Amino acid sequence: MKETVGDETVDVRRAWRDSIGVVVATSTYGVSFGALAVASGLGVWQTCVLSLVMFTGGSQFAFVGIIGAGGLAAAPSAIASAALLGVRNIAYGMRMSPVIGRGAPRRLSAAHFTIDESTAVSLARFTARGRTIGFWATGVGIYLGWNLSTLVGALLGDVLGDPRAYGFDAAAAAAFLALLWPRLRSRQPIAVGVAAAVVATALTPVLMPGVPVLVAALVAIVVGWGNWLGRQTPEEPS
């Protein structure tokens, strides 16, 4: 057997193994999303539509979190927050595009499965086959598991009653923190995170629920534009 073939076999095996691990882990927390969504005032079907159609965890949690805090009056902010958190999927799609290859039906379905996890598992592999398998196995696997567990969580949340008694409100905060955690690897994102949290907290008493989160997003644009506290990239004109 040639060495390159062996490398590919190992890479493909890693792709499958990583996919299965990520699918199992992610699918379990679909239960917390389903329960939180129902606790925030969404119906079981509305909750399921978010997982079936929106299908991007950060945006889904943001949407139900803001509806839970501000009710229907906060809907525009909930939509805007979900959309802004979905912006990173544009970047993921751009990175996945060459891995996915040609053909409209294939690219269109790939777009729906383009999320944090499928992109991460795929791009961690180094052969074309490993990357392809990593993407599809993770994306499709999570789609099935996430939707199933969302339904279970929503039905469970529906029968439990007062969400605060079960600490669902604290679970939502912890979920956002856990989504944020892996991104806090260097000085710039840590500074942006702290500043955004302070801005959002300070504005909560004076603005409608949901709006403080949107204003806090401006911190990212200002810091990112000027690249404050960031590493200087040589190709960037200063």
Next chain:
Amino acid sequence: MTLWTAVLIASAICVVFKALGYLIPPKVLEAPRVARIADLLTVALLAALVAVQTLGAGQSLHLDARVPALLVGAGLLLLRAPFIVVVVAAALTAAALRYVGWAT
């Protein structure tokens, strides 16, 4: 706006964004400023949501069982605990503190 309308609009926008990534020429991402803002935007929104979800109650601020619950979650994240463990531990902390009446 009904809640259904909001669910469908927000979902549609997210679907369009995902598709956009496959339509935009990859050159755009090579601009460091665009890539950086896209990354930091996620950080800022999630951090703001952590703060509001922990301290906010409608249009006011409340210190209650969510604060110790979040600290427990942060401690577990430091220990590299998986997502579901962090979320469940935070929920249990808040639920227990409320049950015994040490926090609201």
